[in-house]
Amino acid sequence: MSLVELLIMALRTITAKPLRTLLTMLGVIIGVGSVVTLVAIGQGTSAQIEKQYEGLGTNLIVANLNGNGRATQINYDNLMQLEILPEIDTIAPVVSKAGATVKAERESDTSFSVIGTNDRYMSVMKLSVAEGRFLVPADQDFRNQVAVIGSEAAKTLFGLGNPIGQELHIDGVVYEVVGVLKEKGSNTNGTSADSSIIVPLSAATRASKMGSIRTAYLEAPTKDDVATAQATITQYLTYQFKNENGFRIQNQDELIKAKKEASSTLTNQLISVACISLLVGGIGIMNIMLVTVSERTREIGIRKSIGARRLHILLQFLAEAMVISGLGGILGLALGVGAAWLWPLMNPTQPTVVSLNIGLYALGFSVLVGIVFGLYPANQASRLKPIDALRFD
Known part of the structure; x- marks a missing residue:
């Protein structure tokens, strides 16, 4: 089974229950959005500090x-x-x-x-x-x-x-x-x-x-x-x-460095708090995937009885966890960019600088969260014996 087929199958499965999928992604969305917004505010503050001091000469x-x-x-x-x-x-x-x-x-x-x-x-x-x-x-x-x-x-x-x-x-x-x-x-x-x-x-x-x-x-x-x-x-x-x-x-130079360090320290502390939302989102993904394994036990038994190997089942459920976290990351990235754009409109003295690299890192981390927290449910599904799965009611 190719990667494209796995992703298509995962998309069909998670879109069958859109509300549950959205609620599952919520922690990832908030986490990624918060990280992108806070980094944009922090980098905007650093740029503003540098501009102010440059205006006073060197x-x-x-x-x-x-x-x-x-x-x-x-x-x-x-x-x-x-x-x-x-x-x-x-x-x-x-x-x-x-x-x-x-x-x-x-x-x-x-x-x-x-x-x-x-x-x-x-x-x-x-x-x-x-x-x-x-x-x-x-x-x-x-x-x-x-x-x-x-x-x-x-x-x-x-x-x-x-x-x-x-x-x-x-x-x-x-x-x-x-x-x-x-x-x-x-x-x-x-x-x-x-x-x-x-x-x-x-x-x-x-x-x-x-x-x-x-x-x-x-x-x-x-x-x-x-x-x-x-x-x-x-x-x-x-x-x-x-x-x-x-x-x-x-x-x-010392003034600029001190101001930037203070701003960076505060930003990093806030980002650490925002990352907790990603971990909570990962726990939510694990929880819902365990429920999904329980709901689809007979399906797993049928697939195994007609030749599906353990690796196929493992990859199928792992792909679903990755797609859920990946989509959550994309929505969170869009939320973060939007919030970073709106922030200066509400606070004219506080500019923001959106970093593409941080956005990609946050997106990649959200996918990693899906892999880490989806691995256990996927492994549980792949280890089910066909005879036991088919008897499950």
């Missing part, structure tokens, strides 16, 4: 400052003096507060992320101004209470009106809006510059009491200078905090 260094004992603060002026070194081009220290209460003149209280920084922040984060201006050195020097707001924040607070020259109340402190940013999208840390409000660091620490510098963005002149710049800032911060426990420095 010479970015990020220093996270936690402090050490009494040495918990870094002096702004001392930090900025590092710009005179040839290996460091730009420094943008940052203090921030998520969920600050912001109120425009005619609007109710709204929560926004407020960032205190200097004039270098725009170039480091690759931002552009749509209206007005960005921060200037004088704003930092004279602690001017001015603010540059993101495009989304401008729409929320001022609607269609012109925000330039208007007043904002940030946690009760009055700031004048001097600029509006062009739409940017999400930052590398997952927040959006579009819904942020940027004020001078000196005003943020004094007037708004947002604390000391906890992050500093540094740019080296070229990618080749990154290692030297990283060593320099490490040496400086070690001196300031007396050891290396008070800070953490990462360059662009």
Whole structure:
């Protein structure tokens, strides 16, 4: 009996009871669909992370400052003096507060992320101004209470009106809006510059009491200078905090790798959970095939009595299990691709990337599940003796 004949016979058998077949395939369908969807989301997240960091250039260094004992603060002026070194081009220290209460003149209280920084922040984060201006050195020097707001924040607070020259109340402190940013999208840390409000660091620490510098963005002149710049800032911060426990420095490649590893770990954990559905589907296939063997005992006896060998019976039932799991895999693949296509429509900030290889692997694994869990029922059917099978009622 050829493979084509086996598959045709298996298709005829399983389509005779379509509802039971569909219910049997359900675990495989859900398992394969979940794997394809989760991998598409994970790869989309990785691609988005890489794109975000590439948009900031390849010479970015990020220093996270936690402090050490009494040495918990870094002096702004001392930090900025590092710009005179040839290996460091730009420094943008940052203090921030998520969920600050912001109120425009005619609007109710709204929560926004407020960032205190200097004039270098725009170039480091690759931002552009749509209206007005960005921060200037004088704003930092004279602690001017001015603010540059993101495009989304401008729409929320001022609607269609012109925000330039208007007043904002940030946690009760009055700031004048001097600029509006062009739409940017999400930052590398997952927040959006579009819904942020940027004020001078000196005003943020004094007037708004947002604390000391906890992050500093540094740019080296070229990618080749990154290692030297990283060593320099490490040496400086070690001196300031007396050891290396008070800070953490990462360059662009390290940031991308860390983000991707975190995303990959979460995706793999979710895929492991989804694979349980495939195993449950395999158990369902084994169960229904055992029932099928019981229902078709007389048929097996007749086939054996007219010359069918044990191998023929084994292959017949094994082919049925493979077809059930294979069809379930195909339907699951279609479900996964469809879900991956719909996901960005429901979550515009979360892209997906459908991988053909993962789809084929999931499909192949579903067929393997059919073979593994169908082997025992097929073996049971092939071992039936013709005389006993014909007597079965």
